[in-house]
Amino acid sequence: MFSRTYKTVVTLPPLLWVSLFLLVPYLLMFCYSFWSITPAQTIVHSWNFDNYKELLQKTVYWQTLLRSMWIAARVMLFSLLLGYPLACFLSFYAGKQKDLLYQLVIIPLWVSYLVRAYAWKTILGSDGVLNTLLQYVHLTKHPLEFLLYSPFAVVLTLTHIYTPFTILPIYAALEHIPRNLVEASNDLGATPAQTFWKVILPLSIPGVVAGATFAFVLSLGDFLAPLLLGGPSGIMISNIVVSLFGAAYNWPLGAAISLGMLLIVVSLLFLSERLEKKWSFS
């Protein structure tokens, strides 16, 4: 349809862009992760596995990684629990309000991440909206300290931020289900609950998998929410990477952790794609 020259001209700029700003940095990171740093803080280009050895030996990295995964898993779970019913309502029951409600799901994505994270700070803080309210109605005498600077605050904030990312693919999957299948199920004697478990849920699995992957992967790599709201107990693996590339000035170790994360994320995406394929039928 299009000439070779046209295709080349059109694809070359994005290809260059991706190579320069994605592939090259990854390659650099890959190199760095096998280099080392002297006590005098100079990077030595001698190839070795020391960084990876340190990663595997020091429990602090493992613990932080596990905590990050546990936080990401909870965010994923809560996003699905919030997002699925909402997507279901949007797709099946919203009627004329469908478009408006859909926009309401999208709009929070336009607001800066920082604004949303700071909003939770003002809500959860010891002089925050929630604590003031609780004391005002005499439910508590002192501000609840666990609300802010805790994994709880991180999970809450990330759930708030990433729920739209789970709603959208689930909604798309639900919209994809031919409505006559729902009618057929009803017609064959299935109650609405049976129809949900036997027809709607199985056919929306690809959307659920996509949404879950979004929530998990995006949360796993998050560093702003734990930085702003996590406190010492809410530190996540990306915070360590940030400090290694910054104040701690140990780029090689930071690069090694980053590559480890990359490996985890890529395997997850691979797994997610396999699952989605297995559960799509058209």
Place this chain on the structure above:
Amino acid sequence: MLKNVSLEIAEGEFLTILGESGSGKTTLLRIIAGFETATSGELWMESERLDHQPPYRRRVNTVFQSYALFPHLTVEENVAYGLRVAKRPAAEIEQRVAEALDKVKMTAYAKSKPSKISGGQQQRVALARALVNRPRLLLLDEPLSALDANLRRQMQVELKSLQREVGIAFVFVTHDQEEAMVMSDRIALLRSGELEQIATPREIYNRPATAYVAQFIGHTNLLKGEVRGGVVNSGSLTWQTTLPDGPALFSLRPEQLRLAQNDAPRTAVRVRGKVVHQAFHGATELIRVACADGLVLIARTAGGVEPGSVIELEFSASDAIPVRESAERM
């Protein structure tokens, strides 16, 4: 939209709802199934009022136009669906599913997914999935419209004999009058949401109630006339009638018009005209004959009439069936 539709379906009957698209036939079916609610009116099955019941409580099953097979379930699981949600014992499910698949000759495909079988096969599975529940009434929404002509004719015969075998009342929706004639015990002809006529195929063809019915089912000649003193005057034609005085409309089927013969009874009405068009229909031919006063008649002949020739046609007065004028409707 439906207006003032009232009909009764007998046990074990094959009733066809026939109508053009937009006549409301699918709406009627969806009201019986429970997917839509009528703004007024009632729906009864024996002594049980149906219209307040959700679809899953009605002992009515539907074969959907696009089959609506569950893509994530195998053929066998699709057929078992109704029995599973009704929580029937596993042994019974297995046996009834096997029977149903056997009845529609799909046993060999029991483990296949719907996307792996042809349209005709999906059709059979949809039928088995509905029939396995032994409904009191089976609704079929243009189930054959997606099939090609040959398969369609074959399925018409199969469906009809299957219906006789299981003895379940079928309500079959179609826009194809030929299909309706071949399969039905009775035909309900819908037009713009109103029932034009409900009768056996033979009756609806031979005794159409309205001009619309006469024209929708097969070919016909509509003769407009004026009755005065037991005699019809329609253009240059006149014949005896028992109708009261006033304007009248008659339907005359093309096969009731024959080439005039000398030994015809005296009651026969004769008309001369020129053959203007001839269409070959296999065993018979349809010819258009232009007569006096701009009257054009369609006649069915055995053939051998050349276009351009002038011929004389005749018909018995009793074959001109008085029909009601069909008012123009939105």
